[in-house]
Amino acid sequence: MTRRRFLSGSASVQAFRRLDQLTILARNQRFTETPVKMPGADKETDLSERIESFLSELKRCGSGAGSLRGSAETARETTALLRRITAQARWGNAGELMEIIRKEGRRMTAAQPSETTVGNMVRRVLKIIREEYARSRGSSEETDQQESLHKLLTSGGSSEDNFRQHFAHLKANVIEAINELLTELEGTTDNISMQALEHIHSNEVIMTIGRSRTVEAFLKDAARKRKFHVIVAECAPFCQGHEMATSLCKEDIETTVIPDAAIFAVMSRVNKVIIGTQTVLANGGLRAVNGTHTLALAAKHHSTPLIVCAPMFKLSPQFPNEEDTFHKFVSPHEVLPFTEGEILSKVNAHCPVFDYVPPELITLFISNIGGNAPSYIYRLMSELYHPEDHELYTGK
Amino acid sequence: KKQHKKNKKDDRGPPEKEKEKEKASVLAPSKPATQSPAHKGTASKYVPLRSDYGYKVSLFSHLHQYSRKNPPTQQISIPATVIHPSIVRLGLQYSQGIIAGSNARSVALLHAFKQVIQDYSTPPNEELSRDLVNKLSPYISFLSQCRPLSASMGNAIKYIKKEISNIPSQCKEEEAKRRLQECIDSYINEKIILASEAISKYAIEKISDGDVILVYGCSSLVNHILCEAFEKQRKFRVIVVDSRPRLEGREALRRLVKKGIRCTYVLISALSYILPEVSKVFLGAHALLANGYVMSRVGTSQIALVAKAYNVPVLVCCETYKFCERVQTDSFESNELDDPDDLIVTRNGKTHLENWQTVKSLGLLNLVYDVTPPDFVDLVITDLGMIPCTSVPVVLRVKNVDQ
Numbered sequence: 138m139t140r141r142r143f144l145s146g147s148a149s150v151q152a153f154r155r156l157d158q159l160t161i162l163a164r165n166q167r168f169t170e171t172p173v174k175m176p177g178a179d180k181e182t183d184l185s186e187r188i189e190s191f192l193s194e195l196k197r198c199g200s201g202a203g204s205l206r207g208s209a210e211t212a213r214e215t216t217a218l219l220r221r222i223t224a225q226a227r228w229g230n231a232g233e234l235m236e237i238i239r240k241e242g243r244r245m246t247a248a249q250p251s252e253t254t255v256g257n258m259v260r261r262v263l264k265i266i267r268e269e270y271a272r273s274r275g276s277s278e279e280t281d282q283q284e285s286l287h288k289l290l291t292s293g294g295s296s297e298d299n300f301r302q303h304f305a306h307l308k309a310n311v312i313e314a315i316n317e318l319l320t321e322l323e324g325t326t327d328n329i330s331m332q333a334l335e336h337i338h339s340n341e342v343i344m345t346i347g348r349s350r351t352v353e354a355f356l357k358d359a360a361r362k363r364k365f366h367v368i369v370a371e372c373a374p375f376c377q378g379h380e381m382a383t384s385l386c387k388e389d390i391e392t393t394v395i396p397d398a399a400i401f402a403v404m405s406r407v408n409k410v411i412i413g414t415q416t417v418l419a420n421g422g423l424r425a426v427n428g429t430h431t432l433a434l435a436a437k438h439h440s441t442p443l444i445v446c447a448p449m450f451k452l453s454p455q456f457p458n459e460e461d462t463f464h465k466f467v468s469p470h471e472v473l474p475f476t477e478g479e480i481l482s483k484v485n486a487h488c489p490v491f492d493y494v495p496p497e498l499i500t501l502f503i504s505n506i507g508g509n510a511p512s513y514i515y516r517l518m519s520e521l522y523h524p525e526d527h528e529l530y531t532g533k
Numbered sequence: 534k535k536q537h538k539k540n541k542k543d544d545r546g547p548p549e550k551e552k553e554k555e556k557a558s559v560l561a562p563s564k565p566a567t568q569s570p571a572h573k574g575t576a577s578k579y580v581p582l583r584s585d586y587g588y589k590v591s592l593f594s595h596l597h598q599y600s601r602k603n604p605p606t607q608q609i610s611i612p613a614t615v616i617h618p619s620i621v622r623l624g625l626q627y628s629q630g631i632i633a634g635s636n637a638r639s640v641a642l643l644h645a646f647k648q649v650i651q652d653y654s655t656p657p658n659e660e661l662s663r664d665l666v667n668k669l670s671p672y673i674s675f676l677s678q679c680r681p682l683s684a685s686m687g688n689a690i691k692y693i694k695k696e697i698s699n700i701p702s703q704c705k706e707e708e709a710k711r712r713l714q715e716c717i718d719s720y721i722n723e724k725i726i727l728a729s730e731a732i733s734k735y736a737i738e739k740i741s742d743g744d745v746i747l748v749y750g751c752s753s754l755v756n757h758i759l760c761e762a763f764e765k766q767r768k769f770r771v772i773v774v775d776s777r778p779r780l781e782g783r784e785a786l787r788r789l790v791k792k793g794i795r796c797t798y799v800l801i802s803a804l805s806y807i808l809p810e811v812s813k814v815f816l817g818a819h820a821l822l823a824n825g826y827v828m829s830r831v832g833t834s835q836i837a838l839v840a841k842a843y844n845v846p847v848l849v850c851c852e853t854y855k856f857c858e859r860v861q862t863d864s865f866e867s868n869e870l871d872d873p874d875d876l877i878v879t880r881n882g883k884t885h886l887e888n889w890q891t892v893k894s895l896g897l898l899n900l901v902y903d904v905t906p907p908d909f910v911d912l913v914i915t916d917l918g919m920i921p922c923t924s925v926p927v928v929l930r931v932k933n934v935d936q
Binding site for chain 2: 151233371372373374375376379380382383386389391392393394395396397398399401402403405406427428430431434435438464473474477479480483484485487488489492493527
């Protein structure tokens, strides 16, 4: 009974409450046959269960053992999970909510560091919370930003005391904004495909590499009204280009599959190169599937435009400078199988998954909000994310 | 912009016509083996034409695309054939890929010709110098049906034909045959074996201690250079880059590891990842064209391109007998199309391209060669010395003047 005094939403008290409920459960179990459930316990254990299952799925799909899911799915599931956390977790003001989301976000990005869409969605939600808080307080976002710039110049003080006010409708507003974000996520592929006819003319030869669902939808949409030819580089060792080619052929698009080694050889007859990517980095560069840098260099040599179809949720505030965290490797037996036994132990084999493509090689980004040059990416980033959220590991 | 007139019926048309020609040629070999010189023009009729396989990408419809599963000897009736058995064997070895690599193919060709000369007997009222050349023509067209001739093979054949026609008419047959055998032996010795020694000597000067050398695929010359350098106690390590579907790099890897050289192995898509570690790139060549372009295994131009972007020197090693008079600016005019079924692969139990023939709009392209522009190549090491790519026509002119 003394514990009822500490009614607040901080995480440690949450843990105490859970412990309380468990002990009450245990005590009741001794005296009664059927366990008595507390009304709040359902939601919280349910929530933590969902978080745990999402984390384990993230860990599994990275190693290739689980089902490979596209980034759009991951983004949607992350956002849905964050909405659930907002609805079901206990918090009193915006600062506490942001702390909870940051903590969960850190756990999620640690589960699968190469899946950057998770971190991007966490940052989007944090920005939504900041905006809704500022709107509830009555000040507009621009003055806030100007305030912070001014503060940087003059006092350099942090706005620590913000985000502590309690607003009754904050929860509903934040959940509504997250719903809007979810609708935006669902429409990204269609928004990108709608722009296809502006970029592809008849009798073109288009080259692509590997498999990207965005590019697939883009080309299929253009194929309804135009006739063109697609060359797909198969992207060894995973050979996802084969899947892409068979899927494009179903829409009667003339497709040719070439091995990676022939990229430069056929590039002189290609009119456009259209690729997808895993992440768009903060400087406008790409972290794309391996072989993309060679493709970009060959396109630059022949002055062929390189178009990247990437939805906005792939834009990440990371820079490519951290060499040891940029690359991801998978088992080298994809490259040198175990059947080559005698030489296997004397040889180093590498199988990197991603490539860095510098922004100078890219001509255009097509995203769900339209086409942009690589030099404009930094501006888009400042609209999507708040600068204090760029690092999830520090923060208030 | 390309006009893509894909018409499935067109593809079925020519093979039917060729099958009729084959039927005609199967009946022909029952004629006696001796022919008068008037039949010179019809010699190639005795070689059955091989039919193309599968849908050819329209940009390459001027080239042949054969399947490894249909060997060229299916239409030949043995033993009543005009073609010497060692040539038949050689042709099969070429078409199945058992003998691969331009040096290996040339040497095998020359050995087969030695056998042919050994078994040759001049028919009465004929001169050896003219008749032997006529005999060789159907063999050469048969070999080109099995697999298109390489530039090195073309040069070797030109040399032999010249030697044969230079045999004086009063020379006795045994003497002539001995002379021809010696010519062939000295050609192999000078142009291939001694040339590789000379090239190794020059190339080893370019390898310093602590180097990280990148090689692509399996070039007999580059492997030889690296083994020699290792024996001369140079400290270096090698990165072998390989590509599907041929995966020739594994052969090079085996040879280098057997020698004891430290190696790393990657696929060509990981090139941008591995190139910052590399200090030099050594490439082999299939032929050097008269405008300075390097014709080599597909993927070589890509390696040269990315190496140039990372400012890594690219050295091409090539013997002078591979220099050819042809000029070419890109990989489309004259190339070779390999069996498209090689691209099919099974991963995780799924084979996506298994029924590619049934899918109407799908084509597979398996190129064998590509052409590297001379601005990507920093140095060409030949047996005559180290020259820039643009000096190839000078070497050709000097060779022609010598001969």
